Amino acid sequence: MLKIENLCFSYQFRPLIRNLSFEINKGELCHVIGPNGCGKTTLISIIAGLLSPNTGSISWQTKSDGITKGLAEVIEYLPSEANSLYAKMDATTNLRFWAQLRGMTITTPEIFAELEKWDLNHPLVRENFATEKFSTGMKRRLALARVALSKTPFWLMDEPLYGLDTKGIETFQHMLKKHLNEGGACLVVSHDVAPLAPLKPKKIYMTKEQETK
Amino acid sequence: MKGRFLNQVKALFLQNLKIELSTPERFLSPLLFSITIIIMFSFAMGKMEPSLIVKTFIAQTYLTAFFALQVSFARAFDPDTHDGVFQQMRTYPVISSAWFLSKYAMVVFMGSLILIPTMLVSLFFSPAVDLSIPLNFLLIPLLVILGLSPIGVLLSTMTMRSGAKQIIFPILYFPMTAPVLIAAVESSQAILLQQSTVSELMNSWLGLLSIFDIIYITLGLMLFGELVKAE
Numbered sequence: 102m103l104k105i106e107n108l109c110f111s112y113q114f115r116p117l118i119r120n121l122s123f124e125i126n127k128g129e130l131c132h133v134i135g136p137n138g139c140g141k142t143t144l145i146s147i148i149a150g151l152l153s154p155n156t157g158s159i160s161w162q163t164k165s166d167g168i169t170k171g172l173a174e175v176i177e178y179l180p181s182e183a184n185s186l187y188a189k190m191d192a193t194t195n196l197r198f199w200a201q202l203r204g205m206t207i208t209t210p211e212i213f214a215e216l217e218k219w220d221l222n223h224p225l226v227r228e229n230f231a232t233e234k235f236s237t238g239m240k241r242r243l244a245l246a247r248v249a250l251s252k253t254p255f256w257l258m259d260e261p262l263y264g265l266d267t268k269g270i271e272t273f274q275h276m277l278k279k280h281l282n283e284g285g286a287c288l289v290v291s292h293d294v295a296p297l298a299p300l301k302p303k304k305i306y307m308t309k310e311q312e313t314k
Numbered sequence: 315m316k317g318r319f320l321n322q323v324k325a326l327f328l329q330n331l332k333i334e335l336s337t338p339e340r341f342l343s344p345l346l347f348s349i350t351i352i353i354m355f356s357f358a359m360g361k362m363e364p365s366l367i368v369k370t371f372i373a374q375t376y377l378t379a380f381f382a383l384q385v386s387f388a389r390a391f392d393p394d395t396h397d398g399v400f401q402q403m404r405t406y407p408v409i410s411s412a413w414f415l416s417k418y419a420m421v422v423f424m425g426s427l428i429l430i431p432t433m434l435v436s437l438f439f440s441p442a443v444d445l446s447i448p449l450n451f452l453l454i455p456l457l458v459i460l461g462l463s464p465i466g467v468l469l470s471t472m473t474m475r476s477g478a479k480q481i482i483f484p485i486l487y488f489p490m491t492a493p494v495l496i497a498a499v500e501s502s503q504a505i506l507l508q509q510s511t512v513s514e515l516m517n518s519w520l521g522l523l524s525i526f527d528i529i530y531i532t533l534g535l536m537l538f539g540e541l542v543k544a545e
Contacts, residue, residue: 149405150404150405150544151401151404151405151544151545152544152545153544153545171407173405173406173407173408174407176405178402178405180398180401180402182398183397183398183399183401183402184397184398185397185398185399185401185402186397186399187329187333187393187396187397187399188393188396188397189332189333189336189337189393190329190332190333190336194329194332198325198329199402199406201321201322201325202322202325202326202403202406202407202408203406203407204318204321204322204407240397
């Protein structure tokens with residue numbers, strides 16, 4: 102369970118997040134909604150560990166009495182405007198690299214199986230083909246494949262549907278449903294409400310005046 | 315923990331190596347820059363006294379290597395800055411010392427790829443330098459690379475995180491490299507002109523060079539984690 106308590110964050114002297122508290126339990130999808138500039142991406146960056154909050158705490162509780170120390174161990178982050186791909190490397194090398202950084206041993210068939218789900222398993226695409234030549238949607242699908250392969254219990258996604266076609270959105274929905282059914286949790290920031298609606302997310306509304314509901 | 319540390323060093327180093335080898339222009343341009351400087355120097359200086367040739371050899375080797383390495387260091391994080399790779403790495407459970415050591419090993423490797431050919435070309439244009447000595451002498455440029463590389467990695471990270479961007483690099487890089495380069499020049503002169511041995515020099519300039527290497531590597535290990543943690 103991810104627990105956020107009394108989170109406050111200001112850019113310079115401009116308060117952006119004030120006393121934000123919520124929890125995300127196992128198998129729960131949390132959808133953060135709000136207008137541009139209300140602090141959604143800032144919130145996700147704080148949870149990912151890229152920004153330090155002014156006050157408040159974020160913790161991941163595995164059991165009733167146990168709290169893990171490193172959020173990086175349990176969180177896989179998908180940023181909004183980047184896919185975290187080495188442009189000169191191919192899809193397989195990129196996925197293997199991120200898995201190795203998590204200390205995972207991942208086999209080539211496992212990678213190919215994940216790429217298959219995202220329609221990226223063509224021999225001319227998956228290997229010896231730099232990802233810089235991928236289209237926007239292909240890069241996003243590969244980034245989502247990385248998230249799926251991370252096998253972390255908590256996913257943090259900022260506009261995950263950016264650039265995805267209809268088939269990609271369906272694959273994303275299947276991936277997320279499977280993750281939640283297996284006891285994982287997820288926080289999504291997205292302006293696209295409809296694709297997430299079938300998964301019955303818990304909604305968090307953020308406003309510029311920052312009275313989080 | 316130890317296994318994870320080594321696996322992360324290996325994964326990060328091999329990934330960096332693959333990227334460097336897929337973009338050879340990244341080390342070819344500083345290498346060609348160094349060689350061009352050496353060739354121009356040798357033509358401009360013309361015939362010289364043997365002792366002056368040795369001194370010129372030392373000066374041009376470290377001077378060109380210094381500028382070439384600076385270019386190389388400044389680009390150390392280039393592949394990581396694209397598409398949010400660096401930010402993603404910060405969200406991963408990467409041990410900061412493993413991250414630093416992999417970058418350090420990469421920069422040492424790239425530095426050697428620049429410095430070794432530079433020295434060979436420099437030797438070619440310096441016939442008075444006794445070719446039997448450089449085996450002994452090779453320790454010094456190696457220590458120079460080992461000492462300058464941690465500064466390069468640290469400053470590249472700072473440059474990436476700083477609002478001041480590229481301006482921070484020369485301002486800090488030049489004064490921090492001075493003790494390493496002065497000790498290297500003095501040690502090189504002692505070996506090539508005064509026939510001093512390495513053990514003799516360990517009590518003087520070479521010892522100083524080694525101490526600065528240790529200081530800079532330790533600084534790198536200690537500070538890198540601070541530079542990549544949450545803002």
